[in-house]
Amino acid sequence: MTVTHEVLNQAPPLTGFSAADDPALLAALHREGAGWGEREVQVLGALAGSAEVQELARMAEEQPPKLHTHDRYGHRVDEVEFHPAWHELMTVAVEQGLHAAPWAENRPGGHLVRAAKFYVWSQAEPGHGCPISMTYAAVPALRASPGLAAEYEPLLAARTYDFGLRPPLAKAGLIAGMSMTEKQGGSDVRANTTRAVPTGDGTYRITGHKWFTSAPMSDVFLTLAQTEEGLTCFLLPRVLPDGTRNRFHLMRLKDKLGNRSNASSEVEYDEAVAWPVGEPGRGVRTIVEMVNMTRLDCVLGSAAGMRAGLRQALHHTAHRRAFGKELADQPLMRSVLADLAIESEAATTLGLRLAAAVDRAQAGDDAEGALRRLALAAGKYWVCKRGATHAAEALECLGGNGYVEESGMPRLYREAPLLSIWEGSGNVAALDVLRALGREPAALEAYFAEVETAAGADPRLDAAVARLKAMLPELADPDRAQLLARTLAERLTLVLQGALLVRHSDPAVADAFCASRLGGEWGHAFGTLPAGADLGGVLARARVKSPAEVAG
Incomplete structure (x- = not known):
């Protein structure tokens, strides 16, 4: 082989990791x-x-x-x-x-x-x-x-x-x-x-x-x-x-x-x-529980896709050099990767919290059942919407290599929109949020009880909760409520994710989430985290362990 065919600057195969390294x-x-x-x-x-x-x-x-x-x-x-x-x-x-x-x-x-x-x-x-x-x-x-x-x-x-x-x-x-x-x-x-x-x-x-x-x-x-x-x-x-x-x-x-x-x-x-x-x-009533369970798996599946895409992006950029150093060390790429990691963890944390609500509801906790009813409809809307956007950005981190079937990224990208469609596309899920509010008043009470366990922990979260509450009177007009349904589902999810991360995640992740998703200091495209975000802390938490570390 001539020297031009020597393989250089390519990431090694990503195998031997643990998907539970999370x-x-x-x-x-x-x-x-x-x-x-x-x-x-x-x-x-x-x-x-x-x-x-x-x-x-x-x-x-x-x-x-x-x-x-x-x-x-x-x-x-x-x-x-x-x-x-x-x-x-x-x-x-x-x-x-x-x-x-x-x-x-x-x-x-x-x-x-x-x-x-x-x-x-x-x-x-x-x-x-x-x-x-x-x-x-x-x-x-x-x-x-x-x-x-x-x-x-x-x-x-x-x-x-x-x-x-x-x-x-x-x-x-x-x-x-x-x-x-x-x-x-x-x-x-x-x-x-x-x-x-x-x-x-x-x-x-x-x-x-x-x-x-x-x-x-x-x-x-x-x-x-x-x-x-x-x-x-x-x-x-x-x-x-x-x-x-x-x-x-x-x-x-x-x-x-x-x-x-x-x-x-x-x-x-x-x-x-x-x-x-x-x-x-009463066929619709009979299948409601079935729909709730499959919607939970839509959220979990979207979170799984985000984690898989993030892992591929982290691995590739850690082994690919451009302009004199590894991609993962370039400031703008670090911002993109950290943003993908934040989105991934927010989705995972919400999905697992909803699964825990299933356990408690089965044990007779009515408040947990009501929380699941509302938060699952909202989470299904927002997390699954974000899945496709996340997959596209993770693919782009691999550049042209990510667009090639052998990378596995096109499969991830094609899969992502399904979970937003399955068990009710965006409008269906958003309208189900309105139905949950109308038919189960206890659901909103249970939602705010969960969110307010994080009250005072972050002023941006507190302000987002206040904005959400101020929005609720507008829902009294049915036509206005429909026009607000998607915005409502998004805000319900983001506020709940923020509350969960503030209570349970690494401070670097929680702070960056609140600053970007709740504080208005975000351009909505991945990689537009506000100045001062602890990118190093976020990326250290998201790092993929080597096979040797996994085995050890």
Whole structure:
């Protein structure tokens, strides 16, 4: 090779790290009473950072699922073929209890430990998190019908990944999917036209077309259909108890921007057999808890993407020289990296606090349940919006190298917008904030009780709380309230993030967050932190440990 082909000034592969090497994550586990799970999180975090798992993630995304509607003889089979890497990733996720395990184990802090594991494992490959999240969210909805829950919940919570089309109750473990939206309605599920007709034996026959069905090779689905009483929730299996296929036909797989390792499909029900879940005509109410759980995973998934992007940016700039010194030592790059780190930690801290609220709400704390209801809707709006912006800036830190598929950054960039769309896009989430305020007055009380635990700690935070309170009377006018919904969701989230960071984070992070996000000294683009921000303190907290340090 000539000297021009000598490889110089390139970052080494980023492998052998631990995705659990995250001070905000580990502190939250201990602070919220789930320190018993740290060892499990550490083990999974090291696995997520291994070269072997990174290769599985690459293969699962580069070789997406394939739909087979018929066999060679012309019989309908309606199966989706996944690369073996997908199944290996799913096996780890289920064995580690990232799906519905906390519902069965009922251990204090169980939902927080599960959230921490979901956060670190999603940094390896986010696509398979979809069916994992669906399975987690299905349990509280299924409990609206105790008889069905008694049969299916133990299998949904089982730590065995048992792939294949067989009668659900004959399997060692189950995966659940969602089949809610239709082409004419989208998020407006009340516009659904799919019909369900009772048969007299406790089952219904469902006929209609679903526009987005998540994870179509799942064992059971929660779906919505119209009955004489109104929109109703149903449990629909792929395979019936007698071993025959349900009349659940896969029309096509969606050709998506990202999330390519996961199959999303259009489905035709042709008198498919299903069992009602909850009261007839109360389908939306039945799935509210499911939506709340999947929205939590949207926040956690966005936080995971931010952490993964930040890690790549820190690693690259620490090993790349330009204009005489490492990129990471250039003042402007340091400001960008610190800003990305602040955004990442704020998202992580909020997501884990909301997971802790799930634990407390399950234990009977109504105030925590009310806080989760409001803060989750607002957080889903803002954190997921920030995810795409964060991914773009992290990619740019790698320059042209970041725009190349081999870097992994394009995959991260394509994935980021999904979580802002999934379970209600920006407007839906913002309007849900207004609904929470209108229907649950205790939610606002619980929110301010949480925020005011940081009162007096930072004047910029105090001023932001005052501005937020001054905004509330404007919501009395419904039209004005809608115009303010996005601003309200953003401010609710930023104030809560500020309060959490002031109480629990490193002072350098908390001060820079309050100065930029709450104090008005920020240009909104990353890298515009105000003068005086402790960049060194922020970056020291965010630093990626070497494989040797992780092993030690």
